[in-house]
Amino acid sequence: xxxxxxxxxxxxxxxxxxxxxxxxxxxxxxxxxxxxxxxxxxxxxxxxxxxxxxxxxxxxxxxxxxxxxxxxxxxxxxxxxxxxxxxxxxxxxxxxxxxxxxxxxxxxxxxxxxxxxxxxxxxxxxxxxxxxxxxxxxxxxxxxxxxxxxxxxxxxxxxxxxxxxxxxxxxxxxxxxxxxxxxxxxxxxxxxxxxxxxxxxxxxxxxxxxxxxxxxxxxxxxxxxxxxxxxxxxxxxxxxxxxxxxxxxxxxxxxxxxxxxxxxxxxxxxxxxxxxxxxxxxxxxxxxxxxxxxxxxxxxxxxxxxxxxxxxxxxxxxxxxxxxxxxxxx
Numbered sequence: 001x002x003x004x005x006x007x008x009x010x011x012x013x014x015x016x017x018x019x020x021x022x023x024x025x026x027x028x029x030x031x032x033x034x035x036x037x038x039x040x041x042x043x044x045x046x047x048x049x050x051x052x053x054x055x056x057x058x059x060x061x062x063x064x065x066x067x068x069x070x071x072x073x074x075x076x077x078x079x080x081x082x083x084x085x086x087x088x089x090x091x092x093x094x095x096x097x098x099x100x101x102x103x104x105x106x107x108x109x110x111x112x113x114x115x116x117x118x119x120x121x122x123x124x125x126x127x128x129x130x131x132x133x134x135x136x137x138x139x140x141x142x143x144x145x146x147x148x149x150x151x152x153x154x155x156x157x158x159x160x161x162x163x164x165x166x167x168x169x170x171x172x173x174x175x176x177x178x179x180x181x182x183x184x185x186x187x188x189x190x191x192x193x194x195x196x197x198x199x200x201x202x203x204x205x206x207x208x209x210x211x212x213x214x215x216x217x218x219x220x221x222x223x224x225x226x227x228x229x230x231x232x233x234x235x236x237x238x239x240x241x242x243x244x245x246x247x248x249x250x251x252x253x254x255x256x257x258x259x260x261x262x263x264x265x266x267x268x269x270x271x272x273x274x275x276x277x278x279x280x281x282x283x284x285x286x287x288x289x290x291x292x293x294x295x296x297x298x299x300x301x302x303x304x305x306x307x308x309x310x311x312x313x314x315x316x317x318x319x320x321x322x323x324x325x326x327x328x329x330x
Contacts, residue, residue: 120194
């Protein structure tokens, strides 16, 4: 089998193929956790709280958009889908992290690892595209307010959401397929909190393979960088319109600050995590960045949008008022 592997991975030496155990492991050992019992319990409580806030906060946004007719607009239509994506995105990693907090050995099967990578990339790529669609929606609302009802129709909103899901799914499917074909030289350790593509490449026989890395960054970069550039162009034009048109547009620009905060957190942490070279000395920083864009950002999204959005605050107060009004007297 050595000649065939050399054809597939020419950067591997014949010596590594002959001496190493090139195989596909049945399980991986995750090394991103402290072995101390107290640290594990603290992590478990911390992640449980984050997951609870993430699910409840995003469910609240989805429910408000669904029930409140004042929020039946394209901006809140996208926000509801973003909340659903955040629940899915955090559910890929957090339940497994919580389960590993009680386990003496933090393991994941090979199939489970590839599955986790697929859904993590799928939801992450879809969120990148959806954030770009939300920026484009704000651009049309602020720069072309008279044509906005004609340009941003219900059909267009559904198409943009479908494109975000399809683009994330397609890119993730190719990357997961390539990850499933990586060779491993007897090593089944992943030095991370969960299965993620850069760390799986590092654990394989070809952690620095130009083809593997180039393919991963080309697929991920097409989605992430394309979405980021579209978002950046939208906000450059929005800021230009705000500076040119004056106070009326500045008031409309306040609706964009929440989105800008979310975009900065998500793209900023993800860019540092994927573009900065990984080394053994930066293990703690890798974990902090992973937690920031994979766990913390989905929790902060509903908080950011509710704190900086008067319409969402009004919908919350209205829902609380109705709930208290319907409560029977004690």
